[in-house]
Amino acid sequence: MLYSSLVILIAGSSTRFNTGGIKKQFLIVDERPVFIHTLQNLTKSNIFQNVIIVCQKEYLNDVDKYIKEYCKNIENISIVLGGDTRVDSVYNAMKYLKNNYKVDYVFIHDGVRPIVAESEINMLMDKVIEYDAAILAIKINDTIKKIDSNNKIVETLNREILYRAATPQAFLFAKYYNAIDKYINIDKSNIAVTDDAEIYARYEGDVYIVQCSSKNIKITTEDDIHLLF
Helix, strand or coil: CCCEEEEEECCCCCCCCCCCCCCHHHCEECCEEHHHHHHHHHHHHCCCCEEEEEECHHHHHHHHHHHHHHCCCCCCEEEEECCCCHHHHHHHHHHHHHHHCCCCEEEEEECCCCCCCHHHHHHHHHHHHHHCEEEEEEECCCCEEEECCCCCEEEEECHHHCEEEEEEEEEEHHHHHHHHHHHHHHHCCCCCCCCHHHHHHHHCCCCEEEECCCCCCCCCCHHHHHHHC
16 A cells, blocks of 8 residues: 655745735635635545645644534644745655654645646656656646846747646655755755755656646635636
């Protein structure tokens, strides 16, 4: 049996979202917080033996309350404290998993990406078993221009080979733990990264993509809420 864990990150600051002080992950939509929509949707596939929710300390009680109210049928949910940055939050989750569970594969997901198809999760599982590292990604359909410091177009990029990284991003746990541990303890102060795939690629090797629907967007502004719900 393969053991897979799901990490859902909801420790973000929501600096670009104007909701009167309510963080987007806790915004109530259809009588449930956004992160609960994400949690319920991602666990439909039944491939995860446990779920880690990463949040900031001041929201621990709220998260616990919402999980008990809406997720009675989901087993083995743990809440872990977030860190100063996203990568710190992921690292906290990795350390918790290493100390508490048997894990073969870990799936890392943004808590404000509530729309992921079950079929995409299953395809991602197949891909990570085959290659050790894989992510969902959205194909770019627009024409993409590269510019210089003066906003002058210097190149039109080939959109046929361009994808927008999404989540979940899935990895063989042992390899990803090794990669993020090296990044945190050796390179974090000097090298900025933007997602987990970049960390894995830097220390462990190739990452593959599974194309997903354009509906798998990360809620960033108020308009995104209306697009998704």
